[in-house]
Amino acid sequence: DVKVTQSSRYLVKRTGEKVFLECVQDMDHENMFWYRQDPGLGLRLIYFSYDVKMKEKGDIPEGYSVSREKKERFSLILESASTNQTSMYLCASSPPVGSARGQAYGYTFGSGTRLTVV
Amino acid sequence: DAKTTQPTSMDCAEGRAANLPCNHSTISGNEYVYWYRQIHSQGPQYIIHGLKNNETNEMASLIITEDRKSSTLILPHATLRDTAVYYCIVRTTSGSARQLTFGSGTQLTVLP
Numbered sequence: 554d555v556k557v558t559q560s561s562r563y564l565v566k567r568t569g570e571k572v573f574l575e576c577v578q579d580m581d582h583e584n585m586f587w588y589r590q591d592p593g594l595g596l597r598l599i600y601f602s603y604d605v606k607m608k609e610k611g612d613i614p615e616g617y618s619v620s621r622e623k624k625e626r627f628s629l630i631l632e633s634a635s636t637n638q639t640s641m642y643l644c645a646s647s648p649p650v651g652s653a654r655g656q657a658y659g660y661t662f663g664s665g666t667r668l669t670v671v
Numbered sequence: 672d673a674k675t676t677q678p679t680s681m682d683c684a685e686g687r688a689a690n691l692p693c694n695h696s697t698i699s700g701n702e703y704v705y706w707y708r709q710i711h712s713q714g715p716q717y718i719i720h721g722l723k724n725n726e727t728n729e730m731a732s733l734i735i736t737e738d739r740k741s742s743t744l745i746l747p748h749a750t751l752r753d754t755a756v757y758y759c760i761v762r763t764t765s766g767s768a769r770q771l772t773f774g775s776g777t778q779l780t781v782l783p
Contacts, residue, residue, distance in 0.1 A: 588773075595773050595774060595775055596715070598771075643715070644714075645714070659707070659762075660707075660717065662714030662715045663714050664713055664714050665712070665714050
């Protein structure tokens, strides 16, 4: 069963801490994504990556950075955590958009990491 | 990407068909219609997608109108486990990778 695995289900961090959220996929997907989900605001794209070492900003990149050193792993970094970054974080992966695989399978999401910054 | 409009919430009796509508009146010719659902506290799950023909898989059926301006996701025999938020998304198959934008979705509640 193919999957996207997020390293932590729940995480509590202190304001100002540097936080790493890890995501690993076993589907050999080229694209990987980080979203955050907040009540009333839906899913919002933070960053995405379409290849190793490549990244692009999404709609709300401020306060975040990402790292993709290997194809299967995409890390989201909160450089200095703040309380307004308390949220559910969702990682996803997909084949290239224009490929037959990309059309057929869409996105596969992880189960999410619920981060609380205190 | 074309914007989608869905009802905020719907109820359905267990065992009955759940029909979830979606309007996408500004859809363009190269945009597919995708449906995902999100069960509470889990990541979204792919259900089905289509371009212009009706589609069916083991989870659901997708009916797309001839003008492609709207579609309906059908869960033929809803169960309590189908209670979730259902997202209708239109997505191009060209350009960069970022064209998966989730709206507010429809909260489907299956009632016993």
